[in-house]
Amino acid sequence: MVYFVGAGPGDMELITVKGMKVLQNADVVIYTGSLVSGNILAYCKEGVQVYNSAEMDLPEVIEAIQQGVDQGKSVVRLHTGDPSIYGAIREQMDELGKRGIEFEIIPGVSSFVAAASRVKAEFTLPGVSQTIIITRKEGRTGSSEGGKLSELAKHRASMAIFLSVQSIGQVVEELLTGYDEDTPVAVVYKATWPEEKIIRGTLKDIAEKVAEEKIDRHAQILVGDFMGSEYELSKLYDASFSHMYRRGKE
Numbered sequence: 542m543v544y545f546v547g548a549g550p551g552d553m554e555l556i557t558v559k560g561m562k563v564l565q566n567a568d569v570v571i572y573t574g575s576l577v578s579g580n581i582l583a584y585c586k587e588g589v590q591v592y593n594s595a596e597m598d599l600p601e602v603i604e605a606i607q608q609g610v611d612q613g614k615s616v617v618r619l620h621t622g623d624p625s626i627y628g629a630i631r632e633q634m635d636e637l638g639k640r641g642i643e644f645e646i647i648p649g650v651s652s653f654v655a656a657a658s659r660v661k662a663e664f665t666l667p668g669v670s671q672t673i674i675i676t677r678k679e680g681r682t683g684s685s686e687g688g689k690l691s692e693l694a695k696h697r698a699s700m701a702i703f704l705s706v707q708s709i710g711q712v713v714e715e716l717l718t719g720y721d722e723d724t725p726v727a728v729v730y731k732a733t734w735p736e737e738k739i740i741r742g743t744l745k746d747i748a749e750k751v752a753e754e755k756i757d758r759h760a761q762i763l764v765g766d767f768m769g770s771e772y773e774l775s776k777l778y779d780a781s782f783s784h785m786y787r788r789g790k791e
């Protein structure tokens with residue numbers, strides 16, 4: 542059997558119980574060496590065969606999976622965070638599909654929610670934003686249509702920007718077409734890793750602060766008034782609000 546497993550953001554306890562169990566049972570593990578914290582491999586049994594996909598291209602990854610399957614082994618393809626977000630799993634799944642190899646996906650804690658937990662924020666706040674935009678600056682691997690940051694900024698939604706901290710200056714410039722310059726920004730470097738760094742600022746000063754800290758990879762850029770001080774209390778826990786499970790007080 543083949544499993545695509547979300548390893549979570551870094552902290553080895555942030556993999557799911559299900560993901561941990563298949564990892565403990567795995568004969569072959571192919572992991573994204575540059576991003577998945579190596580200590581997560583401590584869950585594996587002795588004698589496990591480990592590949593680092595950072596050094597492999599797609600045909601080599603598929604070949605490693607195929608070999609494992611041919612030998613009746615349990616194969617885990619370990620991805621950072623959740624595999625469905627910038628995981629490049631589609632091309633692997635399609636290739637396995639062509640070969641008639643069955644697989645299962647076990648989700649993981651994506652780094653954007655891990656980053657929110659570290660800055661102790663809620664993305665969806667009544668009266669502020671009920672929408673989260675997950676995106677990246679168009680980069681080396683091609684742009685997505687309609688994905689220009691300046692277009693997305695017009696929604697003034699809560700935003701989590703992946704893979705873009707190396708261009709923080711341009712990111713800020715594009716965001717300023719939609720957000721005010723005092724909009725809160727948090728850059729979370731290696732959320733939940735021991736070397737985690739959190740840099741807070743606004744669109745006005747964040748680029749400078751990030752340059753000072755020399756952060757140019759492996760960070761989330763969180764943007765929006767959800768990190769500000771104003772919001773409305775939720776109706777759900779309002780004492781006078783009735784819903785399916787609770788009658789409101791007069």
Ligand code: SAH
Binds near residue numbers: 626
């Ligand atoms: N599938 C992953 C994202 C892979 S793309 C997920 O769900 O999180 C890699 C990018 O994710 C990095 O450039 C960075 O922007 C972000 N990222 C991954 N792990 C991170 C972490 N622990 N802290 C902050 N950002 C992280």
